[in-house]
Amino acid sequence: MNRASLDKRPDEVATMFDDVAPKYDVVNDVLSMGQTRRWRKIVVDAMEVSKGQRVLDLAAGTGTSSEPYADAGIDVVACDFSLGMLKVGKRRRPDINFIAGDATNLPFADNTFDATTISFGLRNVNEPKKALAEMLRVTKPGGRLVIAEFSQPVVPLWRTMYTEYLMRALPAIAVKVASNPDAYVYLAESIRAWPDQDHLAAWLQESGWEKVTYRNLTGGIVAVHRAFKPASEGAAAAIAAHKGPVAKLRRNIVR
Numbered sequence: 611m612n613r614a615s616l617d618k619r620p621d622e623v624a625t626m627f628d629d630v631a632p633k634y635d636v637v638n639d640v641l642s643m644g645q646t647r648r649w650r651k652i653v654v655d656a657m658e659v660s661k662g663q664r665v666l667d668l669a670a671g672t673g674t675s676s677e678p679y680a681d682a683g684i685d686v687v688a689c690d691f692s693l694g695m696l697k698v699g700k701r702r703r704p705d706i707n708f709i710a711g712d713a714t715n716l717p718f719a720d721n722t723f724d725a726t727t728i729s730f731g732l733r734n735v736n737e738p739k740k741a742l743a744e745m746l747r748v749t750k751p752g753g754r755l756v757i758a759e760f761s762q763p764v765v766p767l768w769r770t771m772y773t774e775y776l777m778r779a780l781p782a783i784a785v786k787v788a789s790n791p792d793a794y795v796y797l798a799e800s801i802r803a804w805p806d807q808d809h810l811a812a813w814l815q816e817s818g819w820e821k822v823t824y825r826n827l828t829g830g831i832v833a834v835h836r837a838f839k840p841a842s843e844g845a846a847a848a849i850a851a852h853k854g855p856v857a858k859l860r861r862n863i864v865r
Contacts, residue, residue: 649758649832652825653729654678656756656836663724666748668713668741669731673699673706680706687723689716690731713741718748725749729758733804742817749839755819761833762806764826807833820845 653675659665661683667676670688672695679686680703689711690696696708711717713728713735726745735741745755805813807824810833814822819837826833 645828645832649827649834650675650678650729652827652834653727653756653758656825656834657725657727657754659684659725664722666716666718666723666726666745668711668726668728668745669734670708671695671699671731673703673708675727675729676706677703687718689713714744716744716748720747721750722748723750723753725754725756727756727758730760732757732759733800739813739817742813742819746818746839751839751841751843753839755814755835755837755839757810757814757835758832759810759835760801760804761810761826761830764830807835810835 657665657679659679663684665679665684665686667673667679667686667688668690670676670690671692673688676686676688676699686706688696688699688706688708690699690708691710691712693710696710699706700708709717713731714737726749728741728745732738732741749755807826807830811822811824814835814837818840820840822835822837824833824835
């Protein structure tokens with residue numbers, strides 16, 4: 611299976627995101643036809659966190675995904691490997707704690723966060739399975755993980771139309787509205803190369819997460835996966851060692 615890194619080194623990917631940081635959120639709204647805000651709200655609902663809890667928001671970029679937690683009085687750490695993104699975010703929201711970090715080697719102690727989330731960033735990590743293991747490490751026993759990522763539309767005709775949009779329309783639109791259109795060609799290719807919903811669910815289980823579920827959004831263009839860290843390290847190891855199929859997934863993960 612093709613990896614979403616698409617032969618780019620981590621520093622090259624970071625530089626690419628530095629370049630698009632000033633207009634990143636606006637361009638995303640345009641390219642998604644306004645759907646990003648709905649998708650992010652569903653992620654926040656799936657997190658089910660409250661005041662007094664601590665949240666790690668990985669691939670937070672400019673902090674757009676972190677803002678709902680900060681606005682609700684929740685202690686959120688916005689972590690990203692792009693210094694350009696973090697600089698834009700810190701200037702806009704100085705009240706949010708922005709930290710530079712690599713998802714495959716997080717700068718946090720074990721069992722630090724009540725919940726961890728990553729939205730539209732896992733496919734840009736050079737070693738996504740290692741990142742899933744790191745997220746498990748820094749999440750408290752019993753804590754949850756919520757991932758929003760582009761996925762595979764479930765209806766064949768819709769999948770074909772979506773692929774055509776990714777590879778033809780998206781780069782053309784990006785030329786008109788983005789500061790670095792080539793970056794969006796890379797992003798389109800990374801989406802197409804990313805594994806489907808069930809493959810990501812299997813990766814989560816292989817990493818030691820339990821109670822893995824997902825929900826398709828916009829016909830499967832995006833999938834929101836949720837999983838929990840077992841109450842004991844031994845249970846996590848047993849789950850990771852399991853070689854059988856992932857249990858039948860419950861797709862409705864939010865109220």
